[in-house]
Amino acid sequence: MIEQKVMDPQQLFFEAERQEVFITGSEIVKEAVKRANVDIAISYPITPQSESMHLVGDLYAEGYVKEYFRGESEFAVMSEVIGAAMAGVRVFTATGGQGALRAFENFPNWSGSRLPLVCAFMTRGLNAPLSIQPDTLEMAFMLDTGMIILHAEAAQDIYDMLLKAFIIAEKTDVHIPVGVFMDGFFVTHTRDKVKITPAEFKLPPYEPYSSPIPVMDMENVPFRHMRDPFVMKSNFISYAAHASWQQEVLAAAERSRRYIQQYLGGLVEKENENADILIITSGTAVSQSQEAIAMAQQEGIDVGLVKIKCIRPFPTAEIQQLAANAKAIIVPEFNRVGWMCRELKSVIEDNTKVVGGPRVFGGMTMPPEMILDEIRRCTQ
Amino acid sequence: MNKNLFKISPGYEEIMPAEYLDLINDGPYGKNYGVDDLGTFKELLEEHPLCAGCGLALSMRLILASLPNPEDTIIVGSTGCSALAFPQVAVQNIHSLFGNQNAVATGLKRALKLRFPDKIKDVVVVAGDGATVDIGLDMVMHSWFRKENITTIMLDNEAYANTGGQESGMSQEKAVLNMAPTGKKFPKIALPEVAQAAGCAYVGEVSPLQAKRLGKMVRNAILIAREIGPTYLQLYSPCPTNYKFKSNETMQKIKDRVKDGTFKVKEYITPEAEQFLAGIEEGKK
Amino acid sequence: MAEKTWIRMSGLGGQGVITCAHILATAANQEGKESTVNPFFGAEKRLAPAESYVRISSEVIHERGEILKPDIIMIFHPHVITLGKCYTMPFYEGLQPGGNVIINSDQPLAISKEDLEKLNQMQAKVFYVSATQIASEVGGTELSTNMAMLGALLGVAKVVSFDAVKFAVQDRFGGKNFVASGSTAALDDVMKSKFAKVTQLIEKNMNVVEEASKRVEEYQL
Ligand SMILES: Cc1ncc(C[n+]2csc(CCOP(=O)(O)OP(=O)(O)O)c2C)c(N)n1
Ligand SMILES: [Mg+2]
Numbered sequence: 001m002i003e004q005k006v007m008d009p010q011q012l013f014f015e016a017e018r019q020e021v022f023i024t025g026s027e028i029v030k031e032a033v034k035r036a037n038v039d040i041a042i043s044y045p046i047t048p049q050s051e052s053m054h055l056v057g058d059l060y061a062e063g064y065v066k067e068y069f070r071g072e073s074e075f076a077v078m079s080e081v082i083g084a085a086m087a088g089v090r091v092f093t094a095t096g097g098q099g100a101l102r103a104f105e106n107f108p109n110w111s112g113s114r115l116p117l118v119c120a121f122m123t124r125g126l127n128a129p130l131s132i133q134p135d136t137l138e139m140a141f142m143l144d145t146g147m148i149i150l151h152a153e154a155a156q157d158i159y160d161m162l163l164k165a166f167i168i169a170e171k172t173d174v175h176i177p178v179g180v181f182m183d184g185f186f187v188t189h190t191r192d193k194v195k196i197t198p199a200e201f202k203l204p205p206y207e208p209y210s211s212p213i214p215v216m217d218m219e220n221v222p223f224r225h226m227r228d229p230f231v232m233k234s235n236f237i238s239y240a241a242h243a244s245w246q247q248e249v250l251a252a253a254e255r256s257r258r259y260i261q262q263y264l265g266g267l268v269e270k271e272n273e274n275a276d277i278l279i280i281t282s283g284t285a286v287s288q289s290q291e292a293i294a295m296a297q298q299e300g301i302d303v304g305l306v307k308i309k310c311i312r313p314f315p316t317a318e319i320q321q322l323a324a325n326a327k328a329i330i331v332p333e334f335n336r337v338g339w340m341c342r343e344l345k346s347v348i349e350d351n352t353k354v355v356g357g358p359r360v361f362g363g364m365t366m367p368p369e370m371i372l373d374e375i376r377r378c379t380q
Numbered sequence: 381m382n383k384n385l386f387k388i389s390p391g392y393e394e395i396m397p398a399e400y401l402d403l404i405n406d407g408p409y410g411k412n413y414g415v416d417d418l419g420t421f422k423e424l425l426e427e428h429p430l431c432a433g434c435g436l437a438l439s440m441r442l443i444l445a446s447l448p449n450p451e452d453t454i455i456v457g458s459t460g461c462s463a464l465a466f467p468q469v470a471v472q473n474i475h476s477l478f479g480n481q482n483a484v485a486t487g488l489k490r491a492l493k494l495r496f497p498d499k500i501k502d503v504v505v506v507a508g509d510g511a512t513v514d515i516g517l518d519m520v521m522h523s524w525f526r527k528e529n530i531t532t533i534m535l536d537n538e539a540y541a542n543t544g545g546q547e548s549g550m551s552q553e554k555a556v557l558n559m560a561p562t563g564k565k566f567p568k569i570a571l572p573e574v575a576q577a578a579g580c581a582y583v584g585e586v587s588p589l590q591a592k593r594l595g596k597m598v599r600n601a602i603l604i605a606r607e608i609g610p611t612y613l614q615l616y617s618p619c620p621t622n623y624k625f626k627s628n629e630t631m632q633k634i635k636d637r638v639k640d641g642t643f644k645v646k647e648y649i650t651p652e653a654e655q656f657l658a659g660i661e662e663g664k665k
Numbered sequence: 666m667a668e669k670t671w672i673r674m675s676g677l678g679g680q681g682v683i684t685c686a687h688i689l690a691t692a693a694n695q696e697g698k699e700s701t702v703n704p705f706f707g708a709e710k711r712l713a714p715a716e717s718y719v720r721i722s723s724e725v726i727h728e729r730g731e732i733l734k735p736d737i738i739m740i741f742h743p744h745v746i747t748l749g750k751c752y753t754m755p756f757y758e759g760l761q762p763g764g765n766v767i768i769n770s771d772q773p774l775a776i777s778k779e780d781l782e783k784l785n786q787m788q789a790k791v792f793y794v795s796a797t798q799i800a801s802e803v804g805g806t807e808l809s810t811n812m813a814m815l816g817a818l819l820g821v822a823k824v825v826s827f828d829a830v831k832f833a834v835q836d837r838f839g840g841k842n843f844v845a846s847g848s849t850a851a852l853d854d855v856m857k858s859k860f861a862k863v864t865q866l867i868e869k870n871m872n873v874v875e876e877a878s879k880r881v882e883e884y885q886l
Contacts, residue, residue, distance in 0.1 A: 022690075022691065022694050039491065039494055040487070040490060040491060040494070042487070066494050067490050067491075067494060069526075071483070071522075072483075072518055072519065072522040073518065075480070075483075075519075076480070076483040076518070076519050076522065077483075079476060079477065079480035079483035079484050079487070079519070080483045080484070080486050080487035081487055082476050082480075082483075082484050082487060083456070083474070083476075083483065083484035083485055083486060083487025083488030083489070083490075083491065084487035084488065084490060084491040085487075085491075086474060086484075086487075086488060086491075087454075087487070087488045087491030087492045087495065088491065088495060089491040089494055089495060091487075091491075105477055106477065106480070109476060109477055113476070132707060133705075134730075154727075154729070183729075185703060185704070185705060185730070186703065186729040186730050187729070189703050189704055190701055190702070190703035190729060191687060191690060191701060191702045191703065192701045193694075208495075214472065216454050216472045216474055216488060217454070217472070217492060217495065217496070217501065218381045218451060218452050218453065218454055218471065218472050218501065219381055219382070219385070220385065221385055221386050284729045284730065287727040287728060287729045288727070288728060288729065288730075290727035290728075291727050291728045363705075364730075364731075365729070365730030365731035365733060366730070367733050367734075368728060
């Protein structure tokens with residue numbers, strides 16, 4: 001193994017010197033994992049994710065990751081990481097699109113089992129005919145798996161969110177998985193400038209006995225889990241245990257808010273948020289909106305921007321406050337169903353001012369002019 | 381496991397549950413018990429909720445009594461009848477999803493190797509026939525192809541028992557079951573042969589009728605998996621509920637099958653594994 | 666106002682479109698400009714449509730994805746136009762007024778009268794360059810077609826300097842830092858096997874760039 005010095009997370013995130021490099025999203029994943037003190041990484045190919053896990057494989061060959069292999073399917077991989085996490089090590093994996101849905105049954109199981117897994121999701125279209133192009137539709141399915149869901153806008157977010165995801169996921173009072181989502185191609189394959197910390201420093205190792213549930217290593221007291229298994233619906237206790245456990249998983253996500261605040265500076269970022277017209281969105285749609293807002297400014301239209309970084313838990317209070325005085329809220333999205341719009345409408349009191357769209361899908365790029373059109377309409 | 385871990389701190393003897401005390405005072409951890417010793421120690425499984433006369437329950441009891449190293453064994457189960465009994469088993473065990481048991485075991489074993497490079501940690505999969513041969517077959521076989529150091533044990537009751545007696549790949553040809561209303565259209569899957577072709581170092585078929593033999597085979601399978609490679613055991617464990625026989629006829633059912641030639645105890649071992657076992661015997665002398 | 670040049674490159678898988686874009690963006694960065702580059706492709710197959718988008722600006726670039734309003738369009742293979750092997754139809758869609766189109770072909774393509782008229786209305790300039798031929802003649806391998814296209818670009822518009830391109834080529838093939846995706850990595854190995862030394866590879870490729878910059882010709886619409 002390559003020797004790296006352990007650095008306190010707070011210091012690594014906020015104080016360590018940073019060097020600017022010009023690399024692709026996939027390469028940023030490699031750089032983040034290199035510094036994350038990952039024990040095991042398990043891979044399975046799917047465009048646009050494959051490249052990043054090839055590179056994590058290189059980290060294994062170079063001695064930065066202790067164990068790495070290609071599993072037999074996404075379903076299997078997402079179960080293999082369960083075993084590894086239950087045995088008390090830090091695990092990383094990645095998938096996207098069809099891969100995410102193939103593995104789907106595992107995700108609620110991850111959170112229900114309180115596993116601090118970190119998985120990168122590199123989004124891709126899902127419908128037939130087959131597509132490999134970017135589309136954030138899969139995120140709609142992932143929202144209620146119990147995972148913490150972060151959405152990277154661009155290069156720098158990938159690096160910061162991935163490293164911070166491990167630390168947030170592993171807090172004893174959180175200890176649930178984190179999905180770091182990034183838009184396929186737009187983010188994974190774009191070469192951009194990103195500031196990274198020196199490779200000689202890594203995060204502290206995962207401490208297995210900080211887990212709120214027993215580690216499956218037979219190094220803690222042997223016990224019988226329970227008198228009646230949950231699935232025996234014969235008994236009031238099993239109902240009560242199941243119901244309270246679901247609440248506990250939700251509560252764990254709620255408790256992550258303060259760590260997301262501490263490490264990511266909040267669940268949202270905002271610019272000129274007092275403008276009458278607000279754009280609220282996440283991922284690449286934020287980047288396109290920035291261009292549209294600059295164009296609108298030239299026409300003398302004042303538009304604010306709210307970037308949602310964390311979608312689960314949802315920034316309900318933040319959004320309610322930001323939306324209160326806006327006259328119109330535009331929600332550009334890279335998917336057909338408009339899940340972000342649904343989310344926003346469900347928490348904004350006067351949700352008639354929420355404009356769902358523009359939307360592109362099937363791999364299309366969203367021209368900033370499309371957003372500008374929507375802005376112009378809102379001024380009428 | 382460090383034995384000091386489960387020692388009761390002075391002063392707490394009174395308040396610990398009786399069951400815990402029994403396990404500490406009379407349990408099998410570190411004792412090297414086997415099937416022959418049943419009845420003389422506190423077993424790892426008790427008061428299970430399975431049906432009277434359940435073949436699986438018998439198999440599980442015998443498996444648990446035969447673990448060579450219970451204090452350092454982690455069992456990975458799957459959804460099915462056995463999942464109802466596992467919560468009452470006193471070694472750490474995982475239930476994750478229906479069919480993913482060999483994938484979970486793969487990750488678990490590799491992680492335990494990283495964390496405890498100098499310690500034996502046995503990972504044993506115990507799952508139903510549906511879990512093993514149908515829904516989880518790709519992951520079962522891939523764990524064999526990859527030569528994972530895990531033992532896979534199938535509790536073969538020739539049906540999906542937990543969901544009400546549907547046909548499984550292990551049901552016999554022509555068997556009339558739910559979802560096979562006119563009888564099963566293809567033979568019982570030859571998983572032991574598949575296991576050999578897929579690289580298992582040791583493969584066996586046995587049942588609770590041959591209790592001692594079963595105990596020996598479980599032990600062999602676990603010891604070989606530790607050092608040589610994947611091993612597979614198939615335990616015929618008839619289901620009185622779904623095959624509609626009386627709960628005191630389970631053993632008779634197996635005897636009938638032995639008689640008509642549809643069930644036989646079988647063992648397959650690679651020369652390498654055989655040599656390894658012989659080495660252990662040598663060491664004992 | 667930001668000074669921007671948006672360049673859309675369309676070609677076929679295996680022609681080095683993505684590598685060409687990468688070298689151009691690295692060169693722009695080297696000169697202190699802001700630049701991003703991102704590719705778009707379907708299956709990783711030779712001869713399947715492959716595009717890459719290079720944005721060069723004096724200010725930070727937010728916009729992502731396909732370039733829908735390019736200032737320059739580079740066509741690496743006649744099939745992009747004649748067989749529609751590209752993500753944009755027609756190939757000049759979105760070209761900005763007074764924009765440039767650079768096409769790799771030994772002779773002018775049979776572009777319809779209607780399309781030529783439209784290009785004329787947009788005050789577009791169309792250039793042809795025998796990039797594949799120059800690559801074979803000067804570089805000794807068709808794999809240098811992308812470098813010839815880059816040269817043609819410099820012949821048409823000085824978006825970056827030759828020195829910056831040389832730095833970027835060196836960084837791409839000589840450096841340890843670059844990471845190529847599966848199929849690109851395989852082609853890299855073929856490319857490198859054609860030259861005894863990396864220095865030779867860089868020198869030959871720079872010769873291709875220079876030669877093509879001189880041999881690109883405007884076509885009168
Ligand atoms: C993905 C999924 N599909 C179906 C089920 C329903 N299910 C639960 S147990 C079971 C049958 C188990 O059969 P087997 O593995 O033979 O075990 P047995 O109950 O016979 O011991 C089925 C189909 C499930 N839990 N998960
Ligand atoms: Mg069964």
